[in-house]
Amino acid sequence: MLTLQPSLPITLKVPLAVAALMMLVGAVISEQVLSRLAETQERHLAELSQSYLDGLSSAIAPSILREDNWEVFDAIERTQAVNKSLHPKETIVTNADGAVIAASNPKVHPIGTVIPVWRARDASNESFSFRAGADDAKAVRTLSYPGRVAGIIYATFDTRHLASERRDVVLALLLTNGILTSLLAAAGWLLVTRMMRPVRVLSEHLGVAHATSALPISDEIVAKTRGEFGHLFRAYNSLVRSMKEKEELAKRLAEEKRLNSLGRLASAVAHEINNPLGGMFNALSTLKAHGHLKNVRDVSLGLLNRGLVGIRDVVRTTLTVYRSDGATRDLQHADIDDLGLLIGPEARRKSVEIVIANSLNGAMPLPSTPIRQIVLNLVLNAVAAAPAGSVVNVAAAADDTGLSIVVTDRGPGMPPEAADILLSSSGSPPPYDGGGLGLWTISRLIADLGGTAVVQNPAIGGTVVSVNIPTATAELSNVA
Structure with a gap:
């Protein structure tokens, strides 16, 4: 029985299975044909041999009782001449004691010679012996005559033509x-x-979709394909x-979320700027009223300087992070x-x-x-997850x-689905439900x-969360 390896493609499995089945069917049919041929040859030869012996x-019959050698020999010659189609090879006639009366080849079996033992055994059982292919x-x-055995006839027939016929059939x-198996295997393969x-075609497109992004099957191929x-x-x-x-929608949602985050940060920056402005206006009022006093003037100018420096740093940082x-x-x-x-x-x-x-x-x-966007988003997420009164640690180090x-926080821990988004490859689409877009942006x-x-x-x-960035990088496309 043929065992097909699972690694073989189906385009080879089916032709091999067809070939194996055809070989099995051919073997069974051949055995039946040869068996019927052997039976037909044996039956036909048995009928002709019995006619020859009759x-x-x-x-x-009259000559064997008198043991007339010449009459028996002449009868053998005439009978063989009449039955040439039977291909008689050798004929021996003996008396009841096994002594040769006459034979078709007197030189091999002279008159009076006792035939071999195997022929004597055959005399006890009238039979016809033929083996297919012999x-x-x-x-x-x-x-036999009433009361006694008068003689025995041994006949041998040439069956080489039947053996040749059998070989031709095989x-x-x-x-x-072989031809049918090859044709059917080739037809099965085609x-x-x-x-x-x-x-x-579908498998190739699915492989491309797994490696990069899904591509549609061309309209020409679809138009040529019928049925299921x-x-x-x-x-x-x-x-x-x-x-x-959905991917485009998710990208738009990500952009909207980024703008929303920018709005929240702008509000926080405005608040950060507004706080020192109040003190600065108070310092200006103090200068107007008591500017002639050196100590008041020094304190007020110092306050104005620190406020302006803080505002400058906040504006500069915001501009650096979100410049386009x-x-x-x-x-x-x-x-x-x-x-x-x-x-x-x-x-x-x-x-926090x-x-x-x-x-x-x-x-x-x-x-x-x-890099600033990566750190900013990670720290914002850490602050959002951290409980009140806790500490968010940010460590930055560099080597060759x-x-x-x-970034470390003391929150409840990042959920597995959020970690999967952060650790996903750059070719993965953004979350369709809009959640985790910040983490998806970080991963990208x-x-x-x-x-x-x-x-x-x-x-x-x-x-x-640990992030490692090698110094040797490819040119960065639009990541702002």
Whole structure:
């Protein structure tokens, strides 16, 4: 029984199965044909041999009683001449004691010679012996008269022509079965290949969808495909269009969420600017009223200077993070520290302290804008998850291989579905429900920079997000 390996494609499994089935059927049919041929040959030869023996028995009956050698020999010669189609090979006539009376070949079996023992055994059982494919057949006839055995006839017939006929039939069966098996296997391969062509097309498009993004099947292929596969192709294209629409919608939602976050941050920045303005106006009023006093003048000017510096830092940081001109600038030590000014109002609103451990020295050959966006979003998420009175730690370090950023909070821990979004590849579509768009944006920026992210939920609680960005990166496309 043929066992097909699971690794073989179906275009080979079906032809091999057809070939195996045809070989099995051919073997059964060949066995039946050869069996019937052997039965037909044996029956036909047995009938002819009995006719031969009947004629010879009638011709030698009076002579065998007298043991007239010449009459018996002459009868053998005449009978063989009449039955040439039977191909008589040898005929021996003996008396009851087994002594030869006459034979077709007197030189081999002289008169009076006792025949071999095997022929004597055959005399006790009148029979016809023939084996399919053998070169000869044997027949024995006992001549009996009332009360005694008068003699025995041994006849041998040449059956090489029957053996040749059998070989020709075997060869014809082998050739026929081989040709039919090859034709049916080839037809099965062609048929299955044609049937599997739509499946191959669909499989290739699904493979592309898994690697990058789903592409629709061309209208030309869909128009040529009929039946169930045509419906399947149209359904697949509808699914691809639906996925594209959802992806575009998700991108718009992400952009809207980014703008919404920018609005919240703008409100916080306005609040941060508005706070020192009140003190600055008070300082101006004091200067107008008591500017002639040196100590009052020094205190008021110092307050105005610190307020203006704070406002400048807040505006500069906001402009750096959200500029849209696509310009890139190397990452600086101050880029990480300035984020505390942006997130400070939100942290104070939630009573959360932000501790930044920044060990960067000088500039790093990394684009500052996307990295600041990554850190800003991670810290905002950490502040949102952190309980009141807790601390959010931000650590930034650099070495020869790249930049390492670790953000730690003491919240309930990042849910698995949110971690999956953060750790997804850049080719994955944004969440369709709109949730986790900030994390999806972070994952896209990290992937674009060639970096990696790791999320840990310590046993003591909270979340630790580690981001590693190598210094050797490809050119960054629009990530602002």
